[in-house]
Amino acid sequence: MAGGFVLIVGPSGAGKDTLIALARAALADDGRFSFPERVVTRPPDAFERHDSVTVDEFRAREAAGDWALAWEAHGNCYALTAAARRQAESGLVVxxxxxxxxxxEARAALPVLAVVEITAAPEVLAARIAARGRDGDxxxxxxxxxxxxxxAPEVAADLRLxxxxxxxxxxxxxxxLLLSCIER
Ligand SMILES: Nc1ncnc2c1ncn2[C@@H]1O[C@H](COP(=O)(O)OP(=O)(O)O)[C@@H](O)[C@H]1O
Ligand SMILES: O=P(O)(O)OC[C@H]1O[C@H](OP(=O)(O)OP(=O)(O)O)[C@H](O)[C@@H]1O
Structure with a gap:
Protein backbone atom coordinates (compact mmCIF):
# COMPACT_ATOMS: atom_id res chain seq x y z
CA MET A 1 0.00 0.00 0.00
CA ALA A 2 1.32 3.47 -0.90
CA GLY A 3 0.67 5.91 1.93
CA GLY A 4 -0.01 9.59 1.64
CA PHE A 5 -2.20 12.45 2.71
CA VAL A 6 -5.94 12.79 2.31
CA LEU A 7 -6.41 16.55 2.58
CA ILE A 8 -9.70 17.97 3.79
CA VAL A 9 -10.57 21.50 2.65
CA GLY A 10 -13.58 23.77 2.49
CA PRO A 11 -15.05 26.97 3.88
CA SER A 12 -15.51 27.72 7.56
CA GLY A 13 -18.60 25.99 8.91
CA ALA A 14 -18.68 23.30 6.20
CA GLY A 15 -18.03 20.63 8.82
CA LYS A 16 -14.39 19.69 8.20
CA ASP A 17 -13.52 19.15 11.86
CA THR A 18 -16.83 17.39 12.51
CA LEU A 19 -16.43 14.91 9.65
CA ILE A 20 -12.75 14.30 10.42
CA ALA A 21 -13.69 13.51 14.05
CA LEU A 22 -16.43 11.09 12.91
CA ALA A 23 -14.11 9.35 10.43
CA ARG A 24 -11.40 9.13 13.08
CA ALA A 25 -13.84 7.52 15.54
CA ALA A 26 -15.09 5.09 12.88
CA LEU A 27 -11.51 4.05 12.02
CA ALA A 28 -10.09 4.20 15.54
CA ASP A 29 -9.10 0.53 15.53
CA ASP A 30 -7.55 0.62 12.07
CA GLY A 31 -3.80 1.23 12.32
CA ARG A 32 -3.46 2.00 8.61
CA PHE A 33 -4.82 5.51 9.22
CA SER A 34 -3.43 8.50 11.08
CA PHE A 35 -5.34 11.63 12.10
CA PRO A 36 -2.48 13.83 13.34
CA GLU A 37 -3.08 17.00 15.29
CA ARG A 38 -2.35 20.22 13.44
CA VAL A 39 -0.12 22.78 15.12
CA VAL A 40 -2.05 26.05 15.55
CA THR A 41 -1.30 29.32 17.34
CA ARG A 42 -4.76 29.20 18.93
CA PRO A 43 -5.59 28.27 22.52
CA PRO A 44 -6.87 24.73 23.08
CA ASP A 45 -10.60 24.42 22.45
CA ALA A 46 -13.32 21.80 22.23
CA PHE A 47 -13.78 22.13 18.46
CA GLU A 48 -10.57 20.61 17.13
CA ARG A 49 -7.81 18.60 18.82
CA HIS A 50 -4.72 20.57 17.95
CA ASP A 51 -1.22 21.20 19.26
CA SER A 52 -1.57 24.74 20.62
CA VAL A 53 1.64 26.81 20.48
CA THR A 54 2.67 30.45 20.77
CA VAL A 55 3.70 32.39 17.66
CA ASP A 56 7.31 32.37 18.89
CA GLU A 57 7.23 28.57 19.30
CA PHE A 58 5.66 28.24 15.85
CA ARG A 59 8.42 30.35 14.25
CA ALA A 60 11.18 28.51 16.11
CA ARG A 61 9.89 25.12 14.99
CA GLU A 62 9.46 26.47 11.44
CA ALA A 63 13.12 27.54 11.43
CA ALA A 64 14.07 24.08 12.69
CA GLY A 65 12.37 22.45 9.70
CA ASP A 66 9.53 20.98 11.75
CA TRP A 67 6.76 21.74 9.23
CA ALA A 68 5.72 19.73 6.18
CA LEU A 69 3.23 22.46 5.24
CA ALA A 70 2.41 25.80 6.88
CA TRP A 71 -0.08 28.58 6.22
CA GLU A 72 -1.79 31.51 7.90
CA ALA A 73 -5.50 32.36 8.21
CA HIS A 74 -7.92 34.00 10.65
CA GLY A 75 -4.96 35.64 12.42
CA ASN A 76 -3.46 32.22 13.23
CA CYS A 77 -0.49 30.19 11.97
CA TYR A 78 -1.14 26.52 11.12
CA ALA A 79 1.15 23.61 10.24
CA LEU A 80 1.23 19.93 9.42
CA THR A 81 4.37 18.44 10.92
CA ALA A 82 7.31 16.68 9.33
CA ALA A 83 6.37 13.75 11.60
CA ALA A 84 3.00 13.51 9.81
CA ARG A 85 4.82 13.56 6.46
CA ARG A 86 7.05 10.69 7.65
CA GLN A 87 3.92 8.71 8.57
CA ALA A 88 2.59 9.23 5.03
CA GLU A 89 5.95 8.26 3.54
CA SER A 90 6.03 5.11 5.68
CA GLY A 91 2.69 3.90 4.25
CA LEU A 92 -0.08 5.35 6.43
CA VAL A 93 -3.09 7.21 5.08
CA VAL A 94 -2.79 10.54 6.90
CA GLU A 105 1.67 23.58 -2.69
CA ALA A 106 0.68 20.37 -0.91
CA ARG A 107 0.29 18.45 -4.16
CA ALA A 108 3.76 19.62 -5.23
CA ALA A 109 5.54 19.00 -1.94
CA LEU A 110 3.81 16.03 -0.32
CA PRO A 111 2.56 12.56 -1.24
CA VAL A 112 -1.14 13.38 -1.73
CA LEU A 113 -3.62 10.54 -2.27
CA ALA A 114 -6.75 12.69 -2.48
CA VAL A 115 -8.20 16.12 -1.80
CA VAL A 116 -11.71 16.17 -0.33
CA GLU A 117 -13.72 19.39 -0.46
CA ILE A 118 -16.47 19.70 2.15
CA THR A 119 -19.04 22.38 1.47
CA ALA A 120 -22.55 23.68 2.18
CA ALA A 121 -24.69 26.61 1.05
CA PRO A 122 -23.55 30.06 2.25
CA GLU A 123 -26.58 30.56 4.51
CA VAL A 124 -25.92 27.16 6.11
CA LEU A 125 -22.27 28.08 6.69
CA ALA A 126 -23.17 31.42 8.27
CA ALA A 127 -25.76 29.88 10.61
CA ARG A 128 -23.36 27.14 11.70
CA ILE A 129 -20.44 29.50 12.36
CA ALA A 130 -22.66 31.82 14.41
CA ALA A 131 -24.05 28.88 16.41
CA ARG A 132 -20.61 27.25 16.90
CA GLY A 133 -19.54 30.09 19.15
CA ARG A 134 -15.79 29.56 18.96
CA ASP A 135 -13.65 32.62 19.65
CA GLY A 136 -13.82 34.69 16.41
CA ASP A 137 -17.11 33.17 15.24
CA ALA A 152 -11.21 31.30 -1.87
CA PRO A 153 -9.57 29.74 -4.92
CA GLU A 154 -11.33 26.98 -6.87
CA VAL A 155 -10.18 23.66 -5.44
CA ALA A 156 -9.14 20.78 -7.68
CA ALA A 157 -10.79 18.17 -5.45
CA ASP A 158 -11.05 14.42 -6.00
CA LEU A 159 -14.28 14.26 -3.99
CA ARG A 160 -16.78 17.03 -3.15
CA LEU A 161 -19.11 16.39 -0.22
CA LEU A 177 -13.08 7.37 0.30
CA LEU A 178 -10.46 6.73 3.00
CA LEU A 179 -10.89 2.97 2.74
CA SER A 180 -10.65 3.19 -1.07
CA CYS A 181 -7.24 4.85 -0.65
CA ILE A 182 -6.04 1.71 1.17
CA GLU A 183 -7.24 -0.57 -1.62
CA ARG A 184 -5.45 1.33 -4.42
N1 LIG B 1 -24.17 18.09 8.85
C1 LIG B 1 -24.27 19.01 9.84
N2 LIG B 1 -25.48 19.40 10.27
C2 LIG B 1 -25.60 20.32 11.28
N3 LIG B 1 -24.56 20.89 11.91
C3 LIG B 1 -23.32 20.53 11.50
C4 LIG B 1 -23.11 19.57 10.46
N4 LIG B 1 -21.78 19.42 10.29
C5 LIG B 1 -21.19 20.24 11.19
N5 LIG B 1 -22.10 20.91 11.92
C6 LIG B 1 -21.86 21.91 12.96
O1 LIG B 1 -21.44 23.10 12.28
C7 LIG B 1 -20.42 23.76 13.03
C8 LIG B 1 -19.19 23.92 12.15
O2 LIG B 1 -18.63 22.63 11.96
P1 LIG B 1 -17.05 22.44 11.95
O3 LIG B 1 -16.80 20.98 11.88
O4 LIG B 1 -16.43 23.22 13.06
O5 LIG B 1 -16.71 23.13 10.53
P2 LIG B 1 -15.32 23.57 9.91
O6 LIG B 1 -14.25 22.76 10.59
O7 LIG B 1 -15.44 23.23 8.46
O8 LIG B 1 -15.23 25.04 10.14
C9 LIG B 1 -20.17 22.95 14.28
O9 LIG B 1 -20.88 23.51 15.35
C10 LIG B 1 -20.73 21.57 13.93
O10 LIG B 1 -21.23 20.90 15.06
O1 LIG C 1 -7.84 29.20 3.40
P1 LIG C 1 -9.11 28.53 3.87
O2 LIG C 1 -9.51 27.38 3.02
O3 LIG C 1 -10.20 29.52 4.12
O4 LIG C 1 -8.76 27.88 5.27
C1 LIG C 1 -8.10 28.64 6.23
C2 LIG C 1 -8.03 27.91 7.52
O5 LIG C 1 -9.35 27.86 8.05
C3 LIG C 1 -9.58 26.57 8.51
O6 LIG C 1 -9.09 26.56 9.81
P2 LIG C 1 -9.93 26.73 11.14
O7 LIG C 1 -10.24 25.37 11.61
O8 LIG C 1 -9.16 27.60 12.03
O9 LIG C 1 -11.23 27.53 10.77
P3 LIG C 1 -12.69 27.01 10.52
O10 LIG C 1 -12.98 25.92 11.51
O11 LIG C 1 -13.56 28.22 10.72
O12 LIG C 1 -12.72 26.48 9.09
C4 LIG C 1 -8.79 25.71 7.56
O13 LIG C 1 -8.52 24.46 8.14
C5 LIG C 1 -7.55 26.48 7.38
O14 LIG C 1 -6.61 26.19 8.38
Whole structure:
Protein backbone atom coordinates (compact mmCIF):
# COMPACT_ATOMS: atom_id res chain seq x y z
CA MET A 1 0.00 0.00 0.00
CA ALA A 2 1.32 3.47 -0.90
CA GLY A 3 0.67 5.91 1.93
CA GLY A 4 -0.01 9.59 1.64
CA PHE A 5 -2.20 12.45 2.71
CA VAL A 6 -5.94 12.79 2.31
CA LEU A 7 -6.41 16.55 2.58
CA ILE A 8 -9.70 17.97 3.79
CA VAL A 9 -10.57 21.50 2.65
CA GLY A 10 -13.58 23.77 2.49
CA PRO A 11 -15.05 26.97 3.88
CA SER A 12 -15.51 27.72 7.56
CA GLY A 13 -18.60 25.99 8.91
CA ALA A 14 -18.68 23.30 6.20
CA GLY A 15 -18.03 20.63 8.82
CA LYS A 16 -14.39 19.69 8.20
CA ASP A 17 -13.52 19.15 11.86
CA THR A 18 -16.83 17.39 12.51
CA LEU A 19 -16.43 14.91 9.65
CA ILE A 20 -12.75 14.30 10.42
CA ALA A 21 -13.69 13.51 14.05
CA LEU A 22 -16.43 11.09 12.91
CA ALA A 23 -14.11 9.35 10.43
CA ARG A 24 -11.40 9.13 13.08
CA ALA A 25 -13.84 7.52 15.54
CA ALA A 26 -15.09 5.09 12.88
CA LEU A 27 -11.51 4.05 12.02
CA ALA A 28 -10.09 4.20 15.54
CA ASP A 29 -9.10 0.53 15.53
CA ASP A 30 -7.55 0.62 12.07
CA GLY A 31 -3.80 1.23 12.32
CA ARG A 32 -3.46 2.00 8.61
CA PHE A 33 -4.82 5.51 9.22
CA SER A 34 -3.43 8.50 11.08
CA PHE A 35 -5.34 11.63 12.10
CA PRO A 36 -2.48 13.83 13.34
CA GLU A 37 -3.08 17.00 15.29
CA ARG A 38 -2.35 20.22 13.44
CA VAL A 39 -0.12 22.78 15.12
CA VAL A 40 -2.05 26.05 15.55
CA THR A 41 -1.30 29.32 17.34
CA ARG A 42 -4.76 29.20 18.93
CA PRO A 43 -5.59 28.27 22.52
CA PRO A 44 -6.87 24.73 23.08
CA ASP A 45 -10.60 24.42 22.45
CA ALA A 46 -13.32 21.80 22.23
CA PHE A 47 -13.78 22.13 18.46
CA GLU A 48 -10.57 20.61 17.13
CA ARG A 49 -7.81 18.60 18.82
CA HIS A 50 -4.72 20.57 17.95
CA ASP A 51 -1.22 21.20 19.26
CA SER A 52 -1.57 24.74 20.62
CA VAL A 53 1.64 26.81 20.48
CA THR A 54 2.67 30.45 20.77
CA VAL A 55 3.70 32.39 17.66
CA ASP A 56 7.31 32.37 18.89
CA GLU A 57 7.23 28.57 19.30
CA PHE A 58 5.66 28.24 15.85
CA ARG A 59 8.42 30.35 14.25
CA ALA A 60 11.18 28.51 16.11
CA ARG A 61 9.89 25.12 14.99
CA GLU A 62 9.46 26.47 11.44
CA ALA A 63 13.12 27.54 11.43
CA ALA A 64 14.07 24.08 12.69
CA GLY A 65 12.37 22.45 9.70
CA ASP A 66 9.53 20.98 11.75
CA TRP A 67 6.76 21.74 9.23
CA ALA A 68 5.72 19.73 6.18
CA LEU A 69 3.23 22.46 5.24
CA ALA A 70 2.41 25.80 6.88
CA TRP A 71 -0.08 28.58 6.22
CA GLU A 72 -1.79 31.51 7.90
CA ALA A 73 -5.50 32.36 8.21
CA HIS A 74 -7.92 34.00 10.65
CA GLY A 75 -4.96 35.64 12.42
CA ASN A 76 -3.46 32.22 13.23
CA CYS A 77 -0.49 30.19 11.97
CA TYR A 78 -1.14 26.52 11.12
CA ALA A 79 1.15 23.61 10.24
CA LEU A 80 1.23 19.93 9.42
CA THR A 81 4.37 18.44 10.92
CA ALA A 82 7.31 16.68 9.33
CA ALA A 83 6.37 13.75 11.60
CA ALA A 84 3.00 13.51 9.81
CA ARG A 85 4.82 13.56 6.46
CA ARG A 86 7.05 10.69 7.65
CA GLN A 87 3.92 8.71 8.57
CA ALA A 88 2.59 9.23 5.03
CA GLU A 89 5.95 8.26 3.54
CA SER A 90 6.03 5.11 5.68
CA GLY A 91 2.69 3.90 4.25
CA LEU A 92 -0.08 5.35 6.43
CA VAL A 93 -3.09 7.21 5.08
CA VAL A 94 -2.79 10.54 6.90
CA UNK A 95 -5.94 12.66 7.15
CA UNK A 96 -5.57 16.39 7.72
CA UNK A 97 -7.46 19.67 7.33
CA UNK A 98 -5.58 22.36 5.38
CA UNK A 99 -6.27 25.70 3.66
CA UNK A 100 -7.83 25.71 0.19
CA UNK A 101 -5.00 28.08 -0.73
CA UNK A 102 -2.39 25.42 0.15
CA UNK A 103 -3.69 22.60 -2.05
CA UNK A 104 -1.35 23.26 -4.99
CA GLU A 105 1.67 23.58 -2.69
CA ALA A 106 0.68 20.37 -0.91
CA ARG A 107 0.29 18.45 -4.16
CA ALA A 108 3.76 19.62 -5.23
CA ALA A 109 5.54 19.00 -1.94
CA LEU A 110 3.81 16.03 -0.32
CA PRO A 111 2.56 12.56 -1.24
CA VAL A 112 -1.14 13.38 -1.73
CA LEU A 113 -3.62 10.54 -2.27
CA ALA A 114 -6.75 12.69 -2.48
CA VAL A 115 -8.20 16.12 -1.80
CA VAL A 116 -11.71 16.17 -0.33
CA GLU A 117 -13.72 19.39 -0.46
CA ILE A 118 -16.47 19.70 2.15
CA THR A 119 -19.04 22.38 1.47
CA ALA A 120 -22.55 23.68 2.18
CA ALA A 121 -24.69 26.61 1.05
CA PRO A 122 -23.55 30.06 2.25
CA GLU A 123 -26.58 30.56 4.51
CA VAL A 124 -25.92 27.16 6.11
CA LEU A 125 -22.27 28.08 6.69
CA ALA A 126 -23.17 31.42 8.27
CA ALA A 127 -25.76 29.88 10.61
CA ARG A 128 -23.36 27.14 11.70
CA ILE A 129 -20.44 29.50 12.36
CA ALA A 130 -22.66 31.82 14.41
CA ALA A 131 -24.05 28.88 16.41
CA ARG A 132 -20.61 27.25 16.90
CA GLY A 133 -19.54 30.09 19.15
CA ARG A 134 -15.79 29.56 18.96
CA ASP A 135 -13.65 32.62 19.65
CA GLY A 136 -13.82 34.69 16.41
CA ASP A 137 -17.11 33.17 15.24
CA UNK A 138 -19.27 36.22 16.01
CA UNK A 139 -19.51 39.75 14.56
CA UNK A 140 -16.46 40.78 12.55
CA UNK A 141 -15.03 37.27 12.84
CA UNK A 142 -18.11 35.76 11.22
CA UNK A 143 -18.09 38.39 8.45
CA UNK A 144 -14.41 37.77 7.79
CA UNK A 145 -14.92 33.98 7.63
CA UNK A 146 -17.80 34.43 5.17
CA UNK A 147 -15.74 36.82 2.99
CA UNK A 148 -12.97 34.24 2.97
CA UNK A 149 -15.49 31.62 1.78
CA UNK A 150 -16.40 33.82 -1.18
CA UNK A 151 -12.87 34.71 -2.22
CA ALA A 152 -11.21 31.30 -1.87
CA PRO A 153 -9.57 29.74 -4.92
CA GLU A 154 -11.33 26.98 -6.87
CA VAL A 155 -10.18 23.66 -5.44
CA ALA A 156 -9.14 20.78 -7.68
CA ALA A 157 -10.79 18.17 -5.45
CA ASP A 158 -11.05 14.42 -6.00
CA LEU A 159 -14.28 14.26 -3.99
CA ARG A 160 -16.78 17.03 -3.15
CA LEU A 161 -19.11 16.39 -0.22
CA UNK A 162 -22.11 18.63 0.37
CA UNK A 163 -22.58 18.39 4.14
CA UNK A 164 -26.17 19.60 4.50
CA UNK A 165 -27.84 16.43 5.81
CA UNK A 166 -26.99 14.66 9.05
CA UNK A 167 -23.20 14.67 9.64
CA UNK A 168 -23.21 10.85 9.55
CA UNK A 169 -24.24 10.93 5.86
CA UNK A 170 -21.18 12.83 4.65
CA UNK A 171 -18.97 11.08 7.24
CA UNK A 172 -19.88 7.68 5.73
CA UNK A 173 -18.81 8.94 2.29
CA UNK A 174 -15.56 10.27 3.70
CA UNK A 175 -14.90 6.91 5.41
CA UNK A 176 -15.55 5.08 2.11
CA LEU A 177 -13.08 7.37 0.30
CA LEU A 178 -10.46 6.73 3.00
CA LEU A 179 -10.89 2.97 2.74
CA SER A 180 -10.65 3.19 -1.07
CA CYS A 181 -7.24 4.85 -0.65
CA ILE A 182 -6.04 1.71 1.17
CA GLU A 183 -7.24 -0.57 -1.62
CA ARG A 184 -5.45 1.33 -4.42
N1 LIG B 1 -24.17 18.09 8.85
C1 LIG B 1 -24.27 19.01 9.84
N2 LIG B 1 -25.48 19.40 10.27
C2 LIG B 1 -25.60 20.32 11.28
N3 LIG B 1 -24.56 20.89 11.91
C3 LIG B 1 -23.32 20.53 11.50
C4 LIG B 1 -23.11 19.57 10.46
N4 LIG B 1 -21.78 19.42 10.29
C5 LIG B 1 -21.19 20.24 11.19
N5 LIG B 1 -22.10 20.91 11.92
C6 LIG B 1 -21.86 21.91 12.96
O1 LIG B 1 -21.44 23.10 12.28
C7 LIG B 1 -20.42 23.76 13.03
C8 LIG B 1 -19.19 23.92 12.15
O2 LIG B 1 -18.63 22.63 11.96
P1 LIG B 1 -17.05 22.44 11.95
O3 LIG B 1 -16.80 20.98 11.88
O4 LIG B 1 -16.43 23.22 13.06
O5 LIG B 1 -16.71 23.13 10.53
P2 LIG B 1 -15.32 23.57 9.91
O6 LIG B 1 -14.25 22.76 10.59
O7 LIG B 1 -15.44 23.23 8.46
O8 LIG B 1 -15.23 25.04 10.14
C9 LIG B 1 -20.17 22.95 14.28
O9 LIG B 1 -20.88 23.51 15.35
C10 LIG B 1 -20.73 21.57 13.93
O10 LIG B 1 -21.23 20.90 15.06
O1 LIG C 1 -7.84 29.20 3.40
P1 LIG C 1 -9.11 28.53 3.87
O2 LIG C 1 -9.51 27.38 3.02
O3 LIG C 1 -10.20 29.52 4.12
O4 LIG C 1 -8.76 27.88 5.27
C1 LIG C 1 -8.10 28.64 6.23
C2 LIG C 1 -8.03 27.91 7.52
O5 LIG C 1 -9.35 27.86 8.05
C3 LIG C 1 -9.58 26.57 8.51
O6 LIG C 1 -9.09 26.56 9.81
P2 LIG C 1 -9.93 26.73 11.14
O7 LIG C 1 -10.24 25.37 11.61
O8 LIG C 1 -9.16 27.60 12.03
O9 LIG C 1 -11.23 27.53 10.77
P3 LIG C 1 -12.69 27.01 10.52
O10 LIG C 1 -12.98 25.92 11.51
O11 LIG C 1 -13.56 28.22 10.72
O12 LIG C 1 -12.72 26.48 9.09
C4 LIG C 1 -8.79 25.71 7.56
O13 LIG C 1 -8.52 24.46 8.14
C5 LIG C 1 -7.55 26.48 7.38
O14 LIG C 1 -6.61 26.19 8.38
Missing amino acids: VANISRGSVA QGAGLASRMRRSDS INEDAPATAAAKLKA
